[in-house]
Amino acid sequence: MGVTTAPPSPTPVFRPGTSPARLDFSSGIFEYAAAPESVRPGIADAYGLFIGGAFVDAQGGKRFATINPATDETLSEVAEASAKDVDRAVAAARDALPAWSALPGLERGKFMFRIARRIQERARELAVLETMDGGKPIKESRDVDIPLAAAHFFYHAGWADKLAYAFPGADPKPVGVCGQIIPWNFPLLMAAWKIAPALACGNTVVLKPAETTPLTALRLAEICAEVGLPAGVVNIITGAGETGAALVNHPGVDKIAFTGSTDVGKRIAKAVAGTDKALTLELGGKSANIIFEDASIDQAVEGIIEGIYFNQGHVCCAGSRLFVQESIADRVIAKLRDRLGTLRVGDPLDKNTDLGAINSPAQLDTIQRFLKLGRDEGATLHEVNGSALPDRGNWCRPSFFTGVQPSHAIARDEIFGPVLAVMTFRTPEEAIVRANNTPYGLAAGVWTDKGSKIFEVASKLDAGVVWLNTYNKFDPTSPFGGFKESGFGREGGRHGLRAYVRL
Amino acid sequence: MGDRLGVAKTYKLFIGGKFPRTESGRTTKVEDAQRGVAAHVCRASRKDVREAVEAARKAQRAWAGATAYLRGQILYRIAEMLESRRAEFAEVLTTEGTSADDAQREIDGAIDRAVAYAGWTDKFTQVWGGANPVAGPYHNFTVPGPVGVVAVIAPDERPLLGLVTLALGPIAMGSTVLVLASEANPIPAMVLAEALATSDVPAGVVNILTGFRDELIEHVAGHREIDAVHAAGVSAEHRQLLREGAAENLKRVTVRDTAGDAWFDDACASPWWIEPFVESKTTWHPSAT
Numbered sequence: 001m002g003v004t005t006a007p008p009s010p011t012p013v014f015r016p017g018t019s020p021a022r023l024d025f026s027s028g029i030f031e032y033a034a035a036p037e038s039v040r041p042g043i044a045d046a047y048g049l050f051i052g053g054a055f056v057d058a059q060g061g062k063r064f065a066t067i068n069p070a071t072d073e074t075l076s077e078v079a080e081a082s083a084k085d086v087d088r089a090v091a092a093a094r095d096a097l098p099a100w101s102a103l104p105g106l107e108r109g110k111f112m113f114r115i116a117r118r119i120q121e122r123a124r125e126l127a128v129l130e131t132m133d134g135g136k137p138i139k140e141s142r143d144v145d146i147p148l149a150a151a152h153f154f155y156h157a158g159w160a161d162k163l164a165y166a167f168p169g170a171d172p173k174p175v176g177v178c179g180q181i182i183p184w185n186f187p188l189l190m191a192a193w194k195i196a197p198a199l200a201c202g203n204t205v206v207l208k209p210a211e212t213t214p215l216t217a218l219r220l221a222e223i224c225a226e227v228g229l230p231a232g233v234v235n236i237i238t239g240a241g242e243t244g245a246a247l248v249n250h251p252g253v254d255k256i257a258f259t260g261s262t263d264v265g266k267r268i269a270k271a272v273a274g275t276d277k278a279l280t281l282e283l284g285g286k287s288a289n290i291i292f293e294d295a296s297i298d299q300a301v302e303g304i305i306e307g308i309y310f311n312q313g314h315v316c317c318a319g320s321r322l323f324v325q326e327s328i329a330d331r332v333i334a335k336l337r338d339r340l341g342t343l344r345v346g347d348p349l350d351k352n353t354d355l356g357a358i359n360s361p362a363q364l365d366t367i368q369r370f371l372k373l374g375r376d377e378g379a380t381l382h383e384v385n386g387s388a389l390p391d392r393g394n395w396c397r398p399s400f401f402t403g404v405q406p407s408h409a410i411a412r413d414e415i416f417g418p419v420l421a422v423m424t425f426r427t428p429e430e431a432i433v434r435a436n437n438t439p440y441g442l443a444a445g446v447w448t449d450k451g452s453k454i455f456e457v458a459s460k461l462d463a464g465v466v467w468l469n470t471y472n473k474f475d476p477t478s479p480f481g482g483f484k485e486s487g488f489g490r491e492g493g494r495h496g497l498r499a500y501v502r503l
Numbered sequence: 504m505g506d507r508l509g510v511a512k513t514y515k516l517f518i519g520g521k522f523p524r525t526e527s528g529r530t531t532k533v534e535d536a537q538r539g540v541a542a543h544v545c546r547a548s549r550k551d552v553r554e555a556v557e558a559a560r561k562a563q564r565a566w567a568g569a570t571a572y573l574r575g576q577i578l579y580r581i582a583e584m585l586e587s588r589r590a591e592f593a594e595v596l597t598t599e600g601t602s603a604d605d606a607q608r609e610i611d612g613a614i615d616r617a618v619a620y621a622g623w624t625d626k627f628t629q630v631w632g633g634a635n636p637v638a639g640p641y642h643n644f645t646v647p648g649p650v651g652v653v654a655v656i657a658p659d660e661r662p663l664l665g666l667v668t669l670a671l672g673p674i675a676m677g678s679t680v681l682v683l684a685s686e687a688n689p690i691p692a693m694v695l696a697e698a699l700a701t702s703d704v705p706a707g708v709v710n711i712l713t714g715f716r717d718e719l720i721e722h723v724a725g726h727r728e729i730d731a732v733h734a735a736g737v738s739a740e741h742r743q744l745l746r747e748g749a750a751e752n753l754k755r756v757t758v759r760d761t762a763g764d765a766w767f768d769d770a771c772a773s774p775w776w777i778e779p780f781v782e783s784k785t786t787w788h789p790s791a792t
Contacts, residue, residue, distance in 0.1 A: 470787055503775045
């Protein structure tokens with residue numbers, strides 16, 4: 001790989017003291033040759049459901065295709081679990097529960113350490129598979145998703161024999177059979193977030209990955225079998241909304257853990273209202289990223305980029321509402337435009353790619369609907385990225401809106417795409433009030449070099465995760481989860497264990 | 504002589520530090536064990552629920568902003584106020600046929616519970632918060648804060664101890680509450696209100712309504728400005744109603760099965776009775792440049 005042989009373009013001349021002294025990013029000076037990832041994971045033509053330690057066909061034999069959103073190619077066909085299959089999976093988890101929960105914690109932990117190791121050892125294959133199935137850039141699946149998935153198993157493995165110390169004065173017991181439903185934006189990582197704490201606390205699980213991204217979860221099922229995890233402790237069933245509903249409504253499930261949209265989360269909360277099922281929900285967001293005039297502007301601009309364009313904006317905690325202090329708004333917006341121009345949209349398997357494919361045509365429609373709505377409502381769209389897009393697949397260049405009113409849909413609703421709403425404020429008090437003026441409360445970012453101000457603002461924001469002079473950082477030791485309509489419960493850290501024990 | 508007629512009292516609601524009558528104008532009688540009229544209480548309406556939520560919301564930020572030390576002092580003051588009103592509590596607790604000894608026991612339990620929670624205000628964060636050793640140059644810590652406005656549905660059993668136990672956990676960590684008093688014997692709750700009104704508890708931190716669960720629970724369940732519910736002694740139907748309504752704005756609902764002597768158990772003042780009413784906030788800050 002190397003820097004390229006792009007035809008010589010007029011070299012931008014930078015003359016200090018002259019104005020405007022800005023680089024012209026459209027001139028091609030940052031072109032790179034493609035650097036595609038060469039590893040190809042073996043993908044079977046078809047996958048069954050992982051129930052009771054073995055792959056089995058769905059009853060009735062129904063299947064659906066999983067597609068590479070960057071090429072529109074079918075990667076494989078996976079079984080569509082019916083209500084009867086959900087029954088089988090829950091029964092397998094129930095059968096496995098007594099022995100698994102009675103196993104000494106250290107022994108449970110040892111299985112989990114093995115899983116962590118195998119994820120590390122198979123990291124490259126998993127990263128490529130993740131990128132092919134979901135469309136995210138390989139540098140993200142390689143550097144973020146897969147290492148963090150391994151880290152989650154490693155971290156939680158160590159809790160399995162220490163639960164009594166996590167809850168002083170209490171005697172934590174497993175909840176039982178956990179039904180877990182996860183989204184398509186971080187497929188393997190979400191599976192790890194759900195499965196690892198559940199197993200550490202002595203529960204057994206039935207996990208349903210999202211219908212557009214089932215392949216890495218099925219690979220995780222192979223790993224579970226590979227390390228000798230007792231049959232039925234982890235069951236992975238593929239399917240869409242109907243399969244998920246069957247799992248939520250199954251009387252044999254003791255707990256539901258769901259990550260996804262607030263709408264579906266509310267429906268699940270209603271569905272389990274008359275039951276004894278425990279429930280945790282990690283839902284949507286419209287997180288505020290607040291830039292004060294005394295921030296390090298260049299770092300803040302990087303943070304804005306990281307906050308909203310990471311994973312094509314398919315991130316529940318994306319910093320999708322930017323609040324810039326009025327005095328620096330022009331500077332920040334100019335720098336944002338420049339930086340936006342340098343982002344590379346394209347082949348997710350190319351190591352240079354910053355934004356990969358939009359996960360599905362349906363999601364692309366949603367994003368485009370919001371882009372239109374934003375313009376129709378009178379905001380100004382800045383679409384300054386000029387990446388050449390591939391002919392096939394689902395693509396959306398990163399963009400942002402200015403002239404946004406708090407009442408605009410693009411300022412209120414979760415878009416789940418690479419679209420930022422930029423607004424300005426005058427005082428810290430105003431920033432706090434406006435940041436909190438949303439039914440969501442998942443995350444927030446604050447940028448200033450003033451120590452006392454940053455902690456004061458952080459303490460007043462209604463958000464479960466607050467990033468100060470940084471954004472979109474994740475770690476298994478660090479609890480994640482929202483206030484208000486962003487859901488309840490935490491994942492990660494000691495707090496995340498709470499969802500998987502009865503005290 | 505001797506035939507002097509007593510002055511019967513109609514207990515009013517306790518909202519925002521004041522004692523308004525219900526806007527509905529309705530009252531209901533509370534019967535004693537001999538089925539005589541012990542007193543009248545207000546039969547609160549949906550509008551009263553709204554007023555109570557508004558008062559609780561208005562008081563919440565300032566209450567949460569008070570230092571943990573100050574909240575502890577104020578909770579301890581509640582224990583002092585309860586102690587000084589023992590005689591009055593003893594009288595109203597025996598209304599329903601509870602024995603005098605049992606009433607004393609319940610008062611002891613309520614006072615001790617206030618003392619226990621007073622001590623939690625500046626310790627819970629140290630028990631449930633913490634620093635997180637993330638794999639990178641970040642200072643990362645998790646701190647519990649108040650969930651916001653909490654609706655407390657007090658049980659009929661132990662109308663004083665049950666109420667105090669359910670309300671103090673949320674209050675200790677900076678939430679404010681609106682309480683639906685015991686339906687069978689709401690009078691101890693209103694005596695408590697009178698004690699709180701002359702204590703150091705800021706107006707709006709505790710708001711108490713009397714009335715019928717059948718009428719009020721659905722309004723509590725559906726109110727979007729209520730962030731959490733702490734209930735005990737509710738029927739399966741009411742529990743479902745609470746949870747279904749809660750789904751609208753994702754209220755955190757905790758329904759206790761606590762009954763009988765379990766109300767006296769110290770476990771009712773464990774950190775795990777506070778934890779459902781906090782929101783944990785995790786903050787990241789770079790620790791390297």
